[in-house]
Amino acid sequence: MTVVGLDVGGTKIVGARFGPEGPVGRIEVPTPCADGRRDPGSAAARGLLQRLVGEATDGVPAVGIAICEYVRDGTVTSREVIDWEGQPRDWLSGSHPAVRVWVESDVRCGAITEIARGTLRDKGVGYYVSWGTGLSGCLAVGGAPVAGRRGRAIALGELPAPEGPTLESYASGAGLARRYAARSGRPVREAREVLAAASSGDPVATEVATSAGRALAEALRWVVRLLDPDVVVLGGGLGTSDHPAAAALREAWADAPEQPPLLTASSGPDASLVGAAIHAGWRPS
Template sequence: MPFAADIGGTSIRVSMVDTRYDHYTLTEPIRFLTDPARGFNSAMDELAAGLKDLAIQNDIPLSSENIGVASAGPISMYDGTYDFSPNLPGWQGHSVSRALEEILGVAVYTAHDGAMGVLAESKYGQHPDTANLIYVTVSTGIGAGIIANGEIVAGRQSGAGEVGHMIVMPGRGSCNNGCDGCLEGVSSGTAIARRARALMENTQDGMLSNTPGPVTAADVVAAARAGDSLAISVIEDALEGLANGLSGLLAIFDPDVIVLGGGVIDGLGHWWDELLERTQHKALPRYKHVLPVSKTILGGDAPLIGAAVFASQQKEVYQA
């Protein structure tokens, strides 16, 4: 029953996941804020403490199991080192695996949360054992995991899956890495909130002007559902960016299915049919009748589950 962690741009969760059977069981996750500004070492200390608490709560020694970690990327699947970290500023060059192994004294295996998500989908999602599967997580940032012909696509530097940096709408916003018009800069939770705040500088009208504190993506979604014109325009941009990105992925990979997950996808549930219609309109003719795009049934737990699957696979390799 491996230990698993999920490091996002907003929060970190730790849990234990039983992946021995055709179904999984997940302990109630321990959650705390990521707060990247406090520094990598401080975050790793709290993550290690959370894993220790989890082991005590479940009366299972940490030394008995591998640890799998899913993280917002880009991050190396080989040693858990951040290449650059637009949503975890200041963490570039640090290795999650190395840091946790030094603190805990057990093997730690780290990969991009998109890659972990696609592992979870391939085992426990609606499309198990699918040979060509893409999982896209849309949250604080946007990333993907890709299985092609039954194999995880890692890339030369294990950097495959950074679909958030595909250019989809030039001039409509940029990500924290400065990519103008990229998918993450248009359709992520960060982008939705940022775009709304920028538009609000030119008007004091609308529901969002009464929001206490900085406007969040959740605020924008709520205002759009209530009919606020500014919020609706931001959501329409996000949908258009996603449709552009998804139609591109369909053209490039010809997958059996693309599965979408993450907090933003949950928030955009009201516009799900519109997203599919926009994507189908932009996609190649072969997708005009059947569009292979669906929402995850694993909720926000896909990266955690995938991290546990990944850790179990590594244990099997080294015990063989």
């Protein structure tokens, strides 16, 4: 069976078809942003989904969509990052009404992947972190992600930060860009510009990056105190790459006694995309 997976993120939208040989036809497009609104009306996400389904030569019975929002039982219940229009489960109702559409929060999709084929496999209790444009986390117990009563058991980024209202505003990719721009007076669009500047010795960028990594490490230490997981897994674009913020996080983690292993998601930044496909019925070999 071939299914389509789609990962709708704050920086990029990624999709692919998944069949017996794994993912094929992977397409990545930047998430449009106009006047602070990301993908207004869901035009880019809808267009990519329509393209992937339409180009499938053997038909697609099911689609899985991972989105960087709160999701409860397949219904998106927030509009904090993506300015979506119409529930994602209905995006194909006009053109492909027979296709079943499964929708889940991107961080839980990432955890699903690591449970199925990666760092959370055979772990009794694990904690998966999606660190990218945004910041969220997911508890996995007994081989399944925990959604919570309202589907909101992912709000790692809502914890307090040393400065600003939340940890997400301080340590996420978007937070890094905002903090650097405010302190340096130089506007930047993405975290990778800040991290590149930090790697080149920019003192403001270095302070912004290292303070973000240390703040995330401290928040995760509290997660460990509360939940006592066997392992903590870093996913997302920032969580699976090497840069000064990640180095500061790992250094702070190593300095604390009796912490569980801090691992990198084995599926890399595509963990949520793969998890969306698994959620729709694809089974990796």
